[in-house]
Amino acid sequence: MKVSTVVHSIRRLYTIDPKREGLGVIADAAVAISDGKVQWVGPSDQAPDCPQRIDATGLVCLPGLIDPHTHAVWAGSRADEFAARLAGANYADILEAGGGILSTVKATRLATQSILRSHLTARLHHMRTRGVATVEVKSGYGLSPATELAMLKAADPKGMGMGVVRTFLGAHTIPKEFRHKRGAYVDQIIDEQLPLCAPHADFVDVYCDRGAFDLDESIAILSAGKALGLRVRAHAEQISHTGIAEAAAKLGATALDHLERIDDAGIAAMAKAGTVAVLLPGAQLYLRDTPPPVAALREAGVPMAIGTDLNPGSSPVHDLWTAATLACLTQGLTMDEAILGITRHAATALGLPNAGWIGVGSVADLALFAPPPGEPATTESLLQHMGRQGAQTMLISGAHT
Ligand SMILES: [Zn+2]
Incomplete structure (x- = not known):
């Protein structure tokens, strides 16, 4: 040997x-x-x-360890927004004041690719000190062909010293300039962003929810990404129930994330397709939300992974161990399930059968x-x-x- x-x-x-x-x-x-x-x-x-x-x-x-869900490329700060939330502001108030995802989009569009790379490197290397060897990183704060591509290039695994799996998330939210012509933005994602970005990504993702993309738009985007050879995943059933979990599982989604409001049909479709549920207790905690139906997912045999959902607004959680402990405390996972969730099941969620x-x-x-x-x-x-x-x-x- x-x-x-x-x-x-x-x-x-x-x-x-x-x-x-x-x-x-x-x-x-x-x-x-x-x-x-x-x-x-x-x-x-x-x-x-x-x-x-x-x-x-x-x-x-x-x-x-494997963190299967992060938005670790970004510029700017939303610490003020955290203060506003603690003082009682709700999501609508924050949006009104120019906050939320769109404020990160503004700062990220202004940043150079090398600044984005250096911020990301610092964040990922901190994760490595906590035992994390592989991280999934999404685009989604550019929302234009050139800026989405810059985010994915900033997350190039080459030279990072750890595993990086990249996800295209041009469908994170509707950018300001398309506010009154959302159909045109969906077309831009499918016709311009995806063909440009697909060679630099492993997954296509969509934020299907109230205030973001609806079910038909989401399926069109995921199908277009799949046709370009990308694996499928989605931010699913978080704020409202949309039916995306069932539809995306039927499309062969590798993973579906959040799932606070998934129903029995969605769970059954995930179990049938072998789709991994990625639980994000950091977002649940920061948004003071209720947990996903972990007992029903367990009962149906859906594998459960845990991510930090690291992002500058709804889950500024840099530590996967903290997410795992929170999954036990606030979502009802057993400790063995939590360990599987940050190792082998997280690897399955990223399509990495030999890791975890x-x-x-x-x-x-x-x-x-x-x-x-x-x-x-x-x-x-x-x-x-x-x-x-x-x-x-x-x-x-x-x-x-
Ligand atoms: Zn996310």
């Missing part, structure tokens, strides 16, 4: 390997890797010989965490203690960067 690195003496390894039971825990474990892939997993005293050895005594090892687990043939993305002081080396301790889960060591294979 050709091996370039062995991580040994891992106190508790969570393989999250579907071929093993539960979270696939191995105590006193080792992992051997080469060529960006895991070659061997087993007890530390049986690890193959190798000159490069990493001592993981006392540490918890998980697959590099550790086993022969998986990508060699490993995240090593020290438990909080005095706590056992378990995911339960990590999840319970908010803000204490910095990654001690990260190995990122670059296999999908």
Whole structure:
């Protein structure tokens, strides 16, 4: 066996390997890797010989974490809006005052691609210190062909030092200049933005909701993206029920996100299509919303992933562990479901079958965490203690960067 690195003496390894039971825990474990892939997993005293050895005594090892939903490319600040909300302003008041998504659009359009890149890099590298190896990043604050393209180019995975999956979200909201001709904006997305942006994206996404895009517009946009070879996902059933979850699942959506107001037909369609539910407890908390029907999703066998939804307005949450803990506290996930939600199920939500687990043939993305002081080396301790889960060591294979 050709091996370039062995991580040994891992106190508790969570393989999250579907071929093993539960979270696939191995105590006193080792992992051997080469060529960006895991070659061997087993007890530390049986690890193959190798000159490069990493001592993981006392540490918890998980697959590099995966954040399946962010809007991490943006310029400008909406801290004033947060203050206004806390003082009692509602969404309509904020929009009236020129706030909301459109204020981020204004600032992002004015920023150069290199400024967008440097802000994004700083945000993603902070996420990496928390154990995140792969992040999904959306466009959607440009809302014109050139600015949407600039956002996607700013998120080029090359040189980022971690995995980046890019999503085209030209259908985030209707830009100001198209306020009275929304049909023309939908046409521009389909005829101009998508053909220009598709080579720089993995997914097409749409914000289907009251005040954004309706069901017919959303399906037209998702179908056009699918025809260009993009995977399908959508911001679905968040503020109001629109029927997009059922329709997008029937279109073969890889993932559907938010789902606070999904109904039984939507859940059944997701289960049938194997679509992943991406839960976003940060947005739920900041918007003081109610949780999605987690028990019904679980009952139907819909896999659940968890994202930060990092964005400058409704979910300025930079930490995936915090999102996972919130999913337990405010949405009713079990701790094992939360760990699956930021590893293997998050990978499935991004169409990455070899990420989010550790086993022969998986990508060699490993995240090593020290438990909080005095706590056992378990995911339960990590999840319970908010803000204490910095990654001690990260190995990122670059296999999908
Ligand atoms: Zn979002």
